[in-house]
Amino acid sequence: MSKQIHRRTVLKAAMAGAGLIGAGPLLSARPAKAAPEELTMLSWYGHAEPDAVAEFEEVNNVRIKKKYYVGGDQMLALLAQSPPGTYDVILTDREYVEQLVAADMIERLSPEDYPFDDFFPEFQKFPGHWMGDDLYSVMIRFGYLGLSYNTAVLTEKDAMSYAVMWDDKVKGRVGHFDWHLPNFGVVSQFDGNADPFDLSDDRWQAVQDRVFSLKPQVAGYFDYGGVLSSLRSGEVAAIPGIGDWITGVLQRDGATVATAIPEEGGLMWAESLSIGKGSRRPDLAQRFIQYMTSPAGQVRTAKLQAYPALLPTEGGWKALQASDPDEAARQGMVASGPNAMDLLRNGRIKPRALPVRQSLEAWNDAWSRYKNL
Amino acid sequence: MLSVTNRSPGAVLSATAVSRGTVPRFARLIYPLAWATPMAAWQTLFFVVPLGFLIVLTFWKVENYRLVAALDPVNWIAVYGTPYFWSVYLRTCAMAAGAAALISLIAFPCAYFLAFHLDKGARRLAVLLLITPFFTSYLVRVYTWQAFLGDNGLINAALQGAGREPVAMLNTVFGTFVGYATLCLPLVVLLQFMSLVNIDRSLIEAARNLRCPPWRTVWAVIVPSARVGLVLGATFAFILTFGDFVSPTYLGGGNPPTLGILITDFTKAGNQWPRAAVVAVTMVTTLILVAFFAVRFAYKTRRRSHG
Numbered sequence: 026m027s028k029q030i031h032r033r034t035v036l037k038a039a040m041a042g043a044g045l046i047g048a049g050p051l052l053s054a055r056p057a058k059a060a061p062e063e064l065t066m067l068s069w070y071g072h073a074e075p076d077a078v079a080e081f082e083e084v085n086n087v088r089i090k091k092k093y094y095v096g097g098d099q100m101l102a103l104l105a106q107s108p109p110g111t112y113d114v115i116l117t118d119r120e121y122v123e124q125l126v127a128a129d130m131i132e133r134l135s136p137e138d139y140p141f142d143d144f145f146p147e148f149q150k151f152p153g154h155w156m157g158d159d160l161y162s163v164m165i166r167f168g169y170l171g172l173s174y175n176t177a178v179l180t181e182k183d184a185m186s187y188a189v190m191w192d193d194k195v196k197g198r199v200g201h202f203d204w205h206l207p208n209f210g211v212v213s214q215f216d217g218n219a220d221p222f223d224l225s226d227d228r229w230q231a232v233q234d235r236v237f238s239l240k241p242q243v244a245g246y247f248d249y250g251g252v253l254s255s256l257r258s259g260e261v262a263a264i265p266g267i268g269d270w271i272t273g274v275l276q277r278d279g280a281t282v283a284t285a286i287p288e289e290g291g292l293m294w295a296e297s298l299s300i301g302k303g304s305r306r307p308d309l310a311q312r313f314i315q316y317m318t319s320p321a322g323q324v325r326t327a328k329l330q331a332y333p334a335l336l337p338t339e340g341g342w343k344a345l346q347a348s349d350p351d352e353a354a355r356q357g358m359v360a361s362g363p364n365a366m367d368l369l370r371n372g373r374i375k376p377r378a379l380p381v382r383q384s385l386e387a388w389n390d391a392w393s394r395y396k397n398l
Numbered sequence: 399m400l401s402v403t404n405r406s407p408g409a410v411l412s413a414t415a416v417s418r419g420t421v422p423r424f425a426r427l428i429y430p431l432a433w434a435t436p437m438a439a440w441q442t443l444f445f446v447v448p449l450g451f452l453i454v455l456t457f458w459k460v461e462n463y464r465l466v467a468a469l470d471p472v473n474w475i476a477v478y479g480t481p482y483f484w485s486v487y488l489r490t491c492a493m494a495a496g497a498a499a500l501i502s503l504i505a506f507p508c509a510y511f512l513a514f515h516l517d518k519g520a521r522r523l524a525v526l527l528l529i530t531p532f533f534t535s536y537l538v539r540v541y542t543w544q545a546f547l548g549d550n551g552l553i554n555a556a557l558q559g560a561g562r563e564p565v566a567m568l569n570t571v572f573g574t575f576v577g578y579a580t581l582c583l584p585l586v587v588l589l590q591f592m593s594l595v596n597i598d599r600s601l602i603e604a605a606r607n608l609r610c611p612p613w614r615t616v617w618a619v620i621v622p623s624a625r626v627g628l629v630l631g632a633t634f635a636f637i638l639t640f641g642d643f644v645s646p647t648y649l650g651g652g653n654p655p656t657l658g659i660l661i662t663d664f665t666k667a668g669n670q671w672p673r674a675a676v677v678a679v680t681m682v683t684t685l686i687l688v689a690f691f692a693v694r695f696a697y698k699t700r701r702r703s704h705g
Contacts (some may be wrong), residue, residue, distance in 0.1 A: 095666075098463065102669040105464040128462060197566060203652065205667075243649020245569040255651070258548045260568055389667040390480075396655050396663075397482035 061088040064309050067103065068093060068116035069296070070249075071331020071396050073395055080325070081316045087309065094248070096204065097121040104130050109303030113310040119153040119295040120206075120379045122162045131299040134160045138229040140318055140338070147369060148337040150339030153376070154297055162297035165317045166326050166334035169365075169374055170207050171267040171291035173284045184285035187215040190263055196242055200261030203246040205392035207292060210377055216268040221292070223381040233391050240398045256282050266292070269356065270332040276355075286368055292377040293369065296334070320344035328352055335365050408601070424663040449682065455675040477676040483660070487680070490657045493571070494640035497578040501586050505631065506581070509590035510616075513597075528584045540577050540599045540648050547573055547649065550611040569651030577645025582638050594620065595629020629696035634693075635684055657681055 064087050066073050073091030082089060094100040097118055104112070104125070115131060125131045141149050144164070154162040174184045178198070183189045190199050201208055213221035213232045224232065244261050245251070252271055255261040257280045268291075272282045298317060300310045315320040323341025327334060328349065335356060336342055346353045346360060356383075357365035368374050380388050454469065459468045477483050496643055511525050546552045547567040554564040567573055601623060605615045621628065639645075643658030654660055664674040 098666060098669055101463040105462060105669075200651075243653060245653040246655075247652065249645075251648065251651070254544065257568070258544070258568075259550050260548050386668060393480075393660075393663055393667075394482055396653070397485055 026377060048322060059086065061086045062306065062309060063088050063090050064114065064306060064313060065090045065112050065301075066092070066114045066116070066313075067100065067112040067301070068114075070095070070303045070329075071329055072116050072326075074330060076328075076330045080321065081313060085309070088315075089313075090136055101125075101128070104301075110301065110305055112301040113304040114313055115299045115301050116165075116296055117160075117162065117299065118377075119164075119297065120150070120377060122153050122297065122299065122370050123156070125299065126156055126161050130302050131161055132302055132304065132307065134163065134300065134311075136160045139163050139315065140340070143318075143338045143340045145329050145337055145339065145366060147366075151295065151337075153295075153378075162299040163314050163318060163369075164295055164297045164337045165314075165323070167293055167295040167337060168268050168270050168334045169284070169291050169293055169368060170211065170266050170377065171284055171286035172211070173256065173264045173267050173272045173282060175256065175259055175262040175268065176281045176283050177259070181283070181285055182288065184263070184283075186287050187211060187265060187289055190239060190242060191328075195206065195262045198244055198260070198262040199239065199242040200244050200255050201246045201272075202252050202264060202267050203248055204266075205388045206379070207377060208392070209233075209236060210292050210375075210389060211266045211287075211290075212239075214286075214292075214375070217289070220381075221290075221375055222378040225382065229380075229383055230320055233395075236391075237395055237398060240395065246396055256280065268294075270294075273333040273356070274331075288373075289372050290375060291368070293374045294377050295337075324348055325357070328359070401577060452675050452679055452682075455672055456679055458672045460669055460672060465669075465671060473672040473676050474669075477673050477680075480495075483677075486655055486657055486660050488525055489654060490640060491684070493574070493578075493656065494636045497575060497582070497639040498635040500575065501579055501582050501635045502590075502628065502632045505583060505590050506628075509587050509594055510620075512587070512591045517580040521595075525588065528591075530587050531580075531584050537644055537648075539580050540644050543573070543576055543580065543649055544568060547576065568649060569653065571650060574646045574650035577649040578635075578639045578642065581645065582635040586635050586640075587628050587632065589631035590624065591627075593624035593630075597623045626696045629692055633689060633692040633696075636688055640685060641681060641690075650654035 061082070062085075066089050068091065070093045071077070073089045073093075073129075078089050081087065092103065092112070094103055097120070100115075100117060100121065101124060104115070105128070109130075115125070117125065122131075140341070146163050148167075153163055154160065154164060168361055172184050172187060172190070174189075178194060179189060183194070189195065209232055210221045212235050213224065213228075216232055216235055218224060218228060218232070245255070247255055247261075252261075252264060252267065253275065256264065256271065257278070259281075268284045272280075272284045275282045298314045300307055300314075304310050317326060318338060318341075318344070320338070320340040323336045323338055324344045325337050327345050333352075333356065336345065336358060341362075342353070342358045345358055350377065353359055357363070379385060409485075455465075456473055457469050457471065459466045459470055459472065466531055512521055516524060544551070548554070549564055549566065549568070551568070553567065567576075597620060601619055602615060605619045610618065641658060642656075643662065646656045646659055648653065650656075655663070661674045661677050664670040664677065
């Protein structure tokens with residue numbers, strides 16, 4: 026008897042379960058709006074968070090499915106390991122676009138689809154995003170890398186030369202963002218190389234020697250989180266090769282940090298959007314890029330929670346000045362007086378790039394040796 | 399009455415004898431096999447197979463950031479041919495050995511006190527307290543240390559309050575060792591305690607009766623009797639700290655780097671998983687050797703006491 030009851034209960038439960046499963050599609054078909062379309066995106070952290078894309082998702086009834094990477098190498102590895110069409114939109118640093126084109130991982134774009142007239146002249150045909158006359162990637166934001174410092178330890182005047190890193194004031198308090206490219210890049214500028222990444226073997230050796238001589242000053246080699254916490258706590262007083270993308274975040278929290286672009290020069294990073302090869306939703310991907318280069322999208326990316334950035338479009342600057350004059354002033358995106366474009370225009374800023382005459386592996390190897398001195 | 403109690407063991411014995419006679423041989427094998435299989439299966443599935451894959455991976459190549467199956471010794475040559483690999487290797491060995499020795503030394507007085515000077519109730523409470531650190535993730539505990547060890551951290555604030563100069567602790571080897579102790583100390587105390595508490599007390603009493611001074615009793619009687627626990631504790635400390643990535647990174651500032659950090663360097667730069675695998679296989683081999691010799695030493699028969 027008890028067995029039968031048991032069996033009956035099980036049967037009932039099973040039938041109820043089957044009923045629910047059967048009703049599932051009916052129920053989900055009921056909402057007034059159609060199910061949102063999905064757009065897959067591969068990017069640095071933060072670019073698919075609600076503060077950046079909520080409006081686009083709402084207006085276009087899209088859900089962005091994101092995959093974040095840490096570093097261009099990991100991005101290339103992820104793309105190499107997934108079938109074509111996995112990612113509709115790819116956000117990359119400028120220096121990796123060329124590699125994506127060479128590996129046939131992104132689609133060629135039509136320039137007329139994007140508002141290049143609104144871009145500052147410097148960015149209308151930005152090297153790295155174009156291969157000859159072919160466009161592959163559309164710039165959405167950029168920023169400068171120089172010397173970030175604790176304003177309680179160093180003055181702005183101190184930070185106007187990378188030489189201060191060797192000063193006793195910051196002995197044991199120089200930190201490094203653990204990536205060879207920006208570190209060697211700014212020291213190469215300090216060494217007087219006009220093109221910091223195009224070095225003869227002698228010049229490259231000199232840059233290595235210069236970096237290696239910094240070792241007694243070094244507190245540590247940090248990842249993104251480590252850079253934030255060590256700068257914030259005051260543990261580290263100077264970090265070369267980073268910029269407002271770190272100190273801007275800390276300033277929002279009231280930390281006493283700033284970034285200077287020293288007299289010897291600074292680097293520029295630029296992030297751009299591409300459409301993945303074999304994308305199943307190229308039109309939607311295109312609409313997304315159009316949104317991010319429109320004034321509304323530009324304001325959002327300038328103030329991105331994860332890390333702020335400068336804008337390459339005049340429309341973006343105007344919209345930011347109108348909607349958030351404080352942030353526009355903080356970042357120097359102002360209509361009159363000295364502004365963020367001046368540094369680029371007077372030649373103090375060089376784009377961050379991959380080494381021209383040495384292999385990436387050689388630079389990386391030198392960085393590992395430096396860490397192990 | 400007597401006859402009954404006398405008979406029953408005999409009856410049990412004969413019953414087993416009968417069952418042994420009748421149950422087929424293979425069925426008798428099933429019982430121990432049933433107990434041993436899950437462990438063997440687990441070890442094969444989650445240790446031997448991945449280790450095999452790791453070894454295979456060391457011979458693969460990376461072409462355009464893509465792993466390509468190959469049988470090429472290039473990664474072994476590249477890694478073993480890098481001078482800094484060997485300095486990192488030796489440094490990591492030295493740091494793990496130092497941590498094992500230091501943590502064992504710190505743990506011993508604590509374990510000794512728990513084993514010989516506390517009553518049962520207090521001991522139970524102490525053991526419970528030693529387990530509580532494991533309730534919180536190791537990473538969280540290490541991050542908490544940053545608030546204590548920083549230049550403007552709690553310890554330095556206290557020092558400055560007392561009119562002393564601040565001391566650099568975070569992003570130093572000292573910081574790394576604080577993290578190592580956070581990872582291992584409770585475990586090492588527990589292992590030492592379990593060995594100490596099981597020492598035959600009559601040995602200690604005998605030493606006392608023979609007027610052995612207290613220090614010598616510890617050295618000549620207690621330490622040798624608790625050797626298994628002491629050696630296992632140190633071995634665990636070595637194994638855990640040798641492979642640790644968290645403390646050298648978040649308390650040592652990655653300066654100087656250890657093998658764990660070197661592995662992440664290889665994977666970050668050019669997607670060099672095969673080279674990272676070379677480092678990993680070297681580490682696993684080192685740990686297997688250390689564990690083998692440590693266990694042999696721990697369970698070595700004591701010739702002197704027997705002969």
